Amino acid sequence: MVKAVVLGAAGGIGQPLALLLKNNPLVTQLGLYDIVNTPGVAADLSHISTPAKVEGYLPADDGLTKTLTGAEVILIPAGVPRKPGMTRDDLFKINAGIVKDLATAIAKTAPKAFVLVISNPVNSTVPIVAEVFKKHGVFDPKRLFGVTTLDVVRASTFVSEILGDLSLSKDVVVPVVGGHSGVTIVPLLSQSTHPLPSSLAKTDYDALVNRIQFGGDEVVKAKNGGGSATLSMAYAGAEFAFKVIRALKGEKGLVAPSYVSLEADPSGAAELTKELGQELAYFSSNIELGTDGVAKISPLGTLTDAEKALVSAAVPELAKNIQTGINFVAEASRL
Numbered sequence: 001m002v003k004a005v006v007l008g009a010a011g012g013i014g015q016p017l018a019l020l021l022k023n024n025p026l027v028t029q030l031g032l033y034d035i036v037n038t039p040g041v042a043a044d045l046s047h048i049s050t051p052a053k054v055e056g057y058l059p060a061d062d063g064l065t066k067t068l069t070g071a072e073v074i075l076i077p078a079g080v081p082r083k084p085g086m087t088r089d090d091l092f093k094i095n096a097g098i099v100k101d102l103a104t105a106i107a108k109t110a111p112k113a114f115v116l117v118i119s120n121p122v123n124s125t126v127p128i129v130a131e132v133f134k135k136h137g138v139f140d141p142k143r144l145f146g147v148t149t150l151d152v153v154r155a156s157t158f159v160s161e162i163l164g165d166l167s168l169s170k171d172v173v174v175p176v177v178g179g180h181s182g183v184t185i186v187p188l189l190s191q192s193t194h195p196l197p198s199s200l201a202k203t204d205y206d207a208l209v210n211r212i213q214f215g216g217d218e219v220v221k222a223k224n225g226g227g228s229a230t231l232s233m234a235y236a237g238a239e240f241a242f243k244v245i246r247a248l249k250g251e252k253g254l255v256a257p258s259y260v261s262l263e264a265d266p267s268g269a270a271e272l273t274k275e276l277g278q279e280l281a282y283f284s285s286n287i288e289l290g291t292d293g294v295a296k297i298s299p300l301g302t303l304t305d306a307e308k309a310l311v312s313a314a315v316p317e318l319a320k321n322i323q324t325g326i327n328f329v330a331e332a333s334r335l
Contacts, residue, residue, distance in 0.1 A: 002028055002248065004027045004052075004075070005031040005032070005075065006018050006021065006031070007064075007075070007078045008079065009041055010035075011034065011081075012230035013081075015234075017118075018054075019234075023048070024238075026246070028052055028053070029052060030055070031066075033057050033058075033067040034078070035058065038057055039056045039058065041056055068105060072113055072248065073113065073245055075116045076099065076102055076115065076117050076118055079099065079119040079120065083220065083228075084225055088181055091121055095120065096325075099128050103132035111133070114145065114244050116240065120181070123184060123282070124325035126325070127324075127326050141261035142294040145294075146259030147258065147259075148179075148180045148259050149237065150229065150232060150236035152174060152257050153236045155172075156172040158211055159174060159192055159194060163194060172192065172193055173193045174187055174188065174192045178311065178318060179282075179317070181216075182214060183313050184318050184321070186314050187209060189205070189307075190304045190307060216229050240256055240258065243289055255289070259283070262281060262282065264293070275299055276300075276315055282322055283318070
């Protein structure tokens with residue numbers, strides 16, 4: 001029996017994410033919460049012939065508590081999508097309070113659940129959830145994840161396009177480390193399971209890196225004010241959630257990228273810190289999943305000079321993003 005919950009289930013990410021979860025036979029209960037339309041989304045999904053019993057709640061009548069009760073895996077896509085001209089600072093100002101309030105409810109109702117944060121900017125919202133959990137005395141670094149899978153999905157797709165065969169996209173795996181926005185996204189293309197052509201020009205390589213880092217901008221521009229990456233994000237979020245659920249059920253050897261607290265694996269963190277040359281509280285790397293969440297944080301491995309330069313550019317920006325999240329909770333607590 002696995003109860004999965006989507007907070008922000010009526011939104012652009014939430015609805016397709018809920019659909020994908022409903023379609024997974026490992027999910028036997030699906031709890032949906034949003035400030036509008038959730039009962040309708042739940043009624044619609046409940047007609048699908050898969051095992052999960054679906055319930056949808058609104059804020060009234062303690063709906064958030066009802067949704068979270070018994071939750072084992074919680075996905076948080078709640079918040080406002082990025083629009084053209086909106087900076088990540090703008091996005092943070094809007095979404096930070098939403099994430100903080102949801103984290104407070106989780107801390108009180110489902111403190112042992114695996115929490116998967118999708119709400120952007122992930123580099124800062126994950127520290128917000130952690131700080132809230134710490135204040136409630138329930139923080140377990142092994143059970144908190146920032147979902148960065150979309151960066152890997154994009155890298156797989158874009159590399160297969162360069163290789164001229166999209167049928168390879170499910171097999172192409174490119175480790176993507178660092179964080180989940182702009183220059184903090186570091187694709188380790190030298191470690192791709194399917195190497196890039198040796199004839200690939202440096203300008204084409206740089207364009208590929210830039211496209212992986214700023215793929216979200218491509219979607220925001222194409223939607224022309226109609227939202228950000230919702231369908232691809234729902235797909236990526238579900239892919240990561242399915243691995244977490246499989247690990248929860250006891251499957252071994254599952255590895256996925258995720259932005260996590262380095263407290264989750266002190267020995268892995270020590271090796272990673274040595275590679276980075278600076279201590280960070282959070283970082284996205286390949287992690288091994290276990291029944292308790294994060295089992296192991298993997299090091300970066302051998303990098304090219306170009307990749308080392310990307311990591312060097314990512315680290316200071318990540319440090320700033322992390323501090324922004326920590327400061328937000330500290331300031332909110334003083335009010």
